[in-house]
Amino acid sequence: MTSPVQKILVIGGGFSGMAAAIQCAKLGMQVDMVEIDAKWRAYGAGISIGGPTLRALKTIGVLDAFRERGYCGDGVNLFTASGQALGQLPTPRVAGPDVPGGGAIMRPALADILAKATVAAGVKVRLGCTFTAIEQRADGVDVAFTDGTQGRYDLVIGADGLYSKVREAEFPNAPTPQYTGQGVWRAVVPRPADITCATMWLGQKVKTGVNPVSQDEMYLFVTEDREANEYIDPQRWPQMLSDLLAPFSAPLMQTIRAQISAQSLINYRPLESLLMPRPWFSGRIVLIGDTVHATTPHMAAGAGIGLEDAIVLAEELERAATLDAALQAFQDRRWDRCRMVVENSGRLGEIEIAGGDKAEHARIMRDTLMSLAKTI
Numbered sequence: 001m002t003s004p005v006q007k008i009l010v011i012g013g014g015f016s017g018m019a020a021a022i023q024c025a026k027l028g029m030q031v032d033m034v035e036i037d038a039k040w041r042a043y044g045a046g047i048s049i050g051g052p053t054l055r056a057l058k059t060i061g062v063l064d065a066f067r068e069r070g071y072c073g074d075g076v077n078l079f080t081a082s083g084q085a086l087g088q089l090p091t092p093r094v095a096g097p098d099v100p101g102g103g104a105i106m107r108p109a110l111a112d113i114l115a116k117a118t119v120a121a122g123v124k125v126r127l128g129c130t131f132t133a134i135e136q137r138a139d140g141v142d143v144a145f146t147d148g149t150q151g152r153y154d155l156v157i158g159a160d161g162l163y164s165k166v167r168e169a170e171f172p173n174a175p176t177p178q179y180t181g182q183g184v185w186r187a188v189v190p191r192p193a194d195i196t197c198a199t200m201w202l203g204q205k206v207k208t209g210v211n212p213v214s215q216d217e218m219y220l221f222v223t224e225d226r227e228a229n230e231y232i233d234p235q236r237w238p239q240m241l242s243d244l245l246a247p248f249s250a251p252l253m254q255t256i257r258a259q260i261s262a263q264s265l266i267n268y269r270p271l272e273s274l275l276m277p278r279p280w281f282s283g284r285i286v287l288i289g290d291t292v293h294a295t296t297p298h299m300a301a302g303a304g305i306g307l308e309d310a311i312v313l314a315e316e317l318e319r320a321a322t323l324d325a326a327l328q329a330f331q332d333r334r335w336d337r338c339r340m341v342v343e344n345s346g347r348l349g350e351i352e353i354a355g356g357d358k359a360e361h362a363r364i365m366r367d368t369l370m371s372l373a374k375t376i
Contacts (some may be wrong), residue, residue: 001034002248004323005029005154011131011142011166013040016289016306017099017159018114019060025121032153033118034145038128042111045186045267047296048198048211048221049103052372053304054095063095065113070105071212073197077247081203083250089365091197094373101302102198104211104219106188110273110303129273130160134169136283155323156285157313159189159306162274164291170282177272179229180296184221184271185241187264193217201248205355208248210256220256221297225353229270239265267359271296271349275342278335281327288313292339299368308333308376337376344368 008031010021013035023033049057054072057063074093078086091101100269117124126147133144140152158166162177191212200209208222212249224245232240238260245257260266274294280287289306313330320326344364 002319003027003029004326005317006322008032008155008157009034009141009153010157010159011113011150012160012164012289012291013037013118013125013127014159014289014306015110015303016310017098017157018118019056019122019307019310020157020159020288020313021118022060022114022121023310024317025123025150027314027318029317031121031123033123033150034129035125035127035130036092036130040111040115040127043267044105044107044269045188045265046104046211046213047107047110047303048300049105050304050369050372051091051094051099051101051107052302052306053301054099054103056307056311056328058095058099060114060117060307062113062117063099065117066085066103066105069109069113069214070103071128071214073212074099074100074102075136075197076084076102077197077199079199079250079252081248081253083201083252086202089369091369092373093227100197104198104203104213106219109213130165134166134285136285138149141232141284143217146242146336154284154319157217158285158291160291161291162272162290162294164287165285166285167276167373170285171276171334177268177274178296180273180346181225181353182223182271182296182339182349183226183245183268184223184297185193185237185266185268186222187220187241187260187266188213189220189259189264191216192252193244195252201250201253203247206244206247206351207352208245208253210252214319224350226270229272231266234266234268237268238262238264241266251269272348275339277332280331280334284323286313286327286330293342296345296349297343298345299341299344299372299374301368305338305341306309308337312376333376337371340368340371
């Protein structure tokens with residue numbers, strides 16, 4: 001069957017946008033991508049990756065590169081703040097029997113892997129460029145760009161993130177990102193030989209953890225309640241992060257605390273979420289990734305469901321008889337899964353803020369992991 005789409009524009013060069021460009025280019029479609037950042041940068045420290053995300057990376061064709069530059073391991077070890085073992089969360093090997101159930105990598109490294117794959121796929125990438133106007137017509141979408149050029153496309157994919165300008169322009173009644181009442185700190189520290197998978201320490205109101213991102217390094221994450229979404233001077237970050245780790249008497253946490261410095265690639269991010277109601281498409285414009293379902297990191301699934309969006313969209317474009325049928329099928333396959341991740345992650349945050357039922361917290365995590373392990 002011939003695809004109803006031959007020429008595609010992807011707006012946004014983040015993880016989901018790059019994945020969509022790669023998957024569509026594999027099908028022989030002509031793909032242009034515009035990315036407003038002239039240096040195509042990825043901000044932040046490490047990113048935890050679950051088994052379903054490793055499966056998506058395998059489908060895209062970059063799993064080997066991920067394993068070379070990142071780190072994979074099985075399970076999530078849980079401890080009290082003092083270091084007493086609580087047990088291990090299993091992480092099924094859904095990407096294949098030879099692929100561990102989870103992993104982590106530095107965000108810039110994963111971005112570089114996907115960027116190289118995007119260029120290798122034949123995608124025409126323009127950096128420091130975005131759209132100024134989008135006008136839909138019966139037979140195409142006319143797009144004007146900030147570099148003064150214009151183009152006509154069969155489909156425009158909006159993948160420009162949490163504060164999407166495509167969503168703002170084409171879906172003016174869509175919700176806006178909402179602050180959740182928590183923030184997450186991240187930093188990069190040396191990896192001890194005995195840390196071979198994600199490991200977490202659970203305090204009364206603060207939780208912390210580490211995940212290896214390479215043979216030599218791991219990234220530290222600390223989630224805290226913070227009433228207001230306020231600016232924090234980066235010069236204060238090392239001391240604030242050190243103070244948050246003070247109640248954790250577990251020996252490794254105190255070793256890490258002593259290592260924290262201005263050179264630790266510390267990053268603080270207030271947690272925001274967004275779930276845009278259906279429809280996620282209008283005519284020849286469709287939204288994917290954080291543009292429609294930005295989630296907090298409680299299930300380590302935000303990047304993964306964005307990559308899955310790209311895979312499913314390409315699959316439906318390949319087999320559908322019409323563009324409308326393809327976009328409807330894409331939305332039908334993605335809605336419940338993405339809604340589950342956003343809502344369940346949000347609920348985990350609410351339980352943590354309220355000091356709520358730990359049994360409910362564990363049940364939500366277990367059920368969500370089981371659901372994500374299912375095929376897409």
